[in-house]
Amino acid sequence: MKDTHKHQGKRNQLLKLLESKGITDQAVLDAMRGVPRHLFMDSGFEEHAYQDKAFPIGAEQTISQPYTVAYQTSLLKVKPGARILEIGTGSGYQTAVLLGMGARVYTIERQRSLFKKTRLFFDRMGYRPRKFTFGDGYLGMPEEAPFDGIIVTAGAPRIPRPLMSQLAIGGRLVIPVGEDPQTMMLVVRKSEKEFERQALGEFRFVPLLEDKN
Numbered sequence: 001m002k003d004t005h006k007h008q009g010k011r012n013q014l015l016k017l018l019e020s021k022g023i024t025d026q027a028v029l030d031a032m033r034g035v036p037r038h039l040f041m042d043s044g045f046e047e048h049a050y051q052d053k054a055f056p057i058g059a060e061q062t063i064s065q066p067y068t069v070a071y072q073t074s075l076l077k078v079k080p081g082a083r084i085l086e087i088g089t090g091s092g093y094q095t096a097v098l099l100g101m102g103a104r105v106y107t108i109e110r111q112r113s114l115f116k117k118t119r120l121f122f123d124r125m126g127y128r129p130r131k132f133t134f135g136d137g138y139l140g141m142p143e144e145a146p147f148d149g150i151i152v153t154a155g156a157p158r159i160p161r162p163l164m165s166q167l168a169i170g171g172r173l174v175i176p177v178g179e180d181p182q183t184m185m186l187v188v189r190k191s192e193k194e195f196e197r198q199a200l201g202e203f204r205f206v207p208l209l210e211d212k213n
Contacts, residue, residue: 003036010050025074031100040091075174076149087137088153092118105129154208155182
């Protein structure tokens with residue numbers, strides 16, 4: 001598949017919709033304008049790629065609704081060069097948006113089939129996260145910490161302590177927490193031991209998988 005003028009036109013329409021829903025971070029909107037969402041989806045969904053909906057990507061996972069991607073990314077307040085940890089690579093769409101904002105992205109996927117598929121896709125498309133690993137997102141990536149931001153793209157029953165500990169001072173963790181629906185939580189690390197938590201509305205995500213072994 002290619003990224004045609006028709007696709008670009010549909011992306012512009014989608015971004016206008018996101019703006020009407022309250023997304024005002026221009027850096028996020030510009031990054032999403034540059035990412036061809038239809039290429040991250042099965043060809044059967046191509047005609048629907050620029051609707052504001054989530055779609056299946058295999059392994060019982062989904063590519064998130066564009067509004068959710070924009071909203072979570074806006075909460076991170078990404079600056080060029082920021083070190084961002086992504087938990088739940090999925091199709092790689094969120095990764096691409098972060099890369100488009102100039103972030104240095106470290107990303108973890110728990111589903112092996114998706115990890116293999118997305119790694120090949122990244123290679124083919126020229127997306128270059130700093131590190132892409134198969135593993136348990138609950139544990140984060142301590143060897144690369146601290147991070148300026150951590151984004152979790154699946155619903156967690158709790159906020160994993162390892163992720164909080166891997167935030168830099170001033171760093172921001174964005175994570176959906178709870179049962180269906182989840183509550184979007186923003187955690188900001190104010191000092192070595194102090195964290196500020198804020199609940200920001202209800203969303204629906206697939207579950208965050210934890211390695212029980």
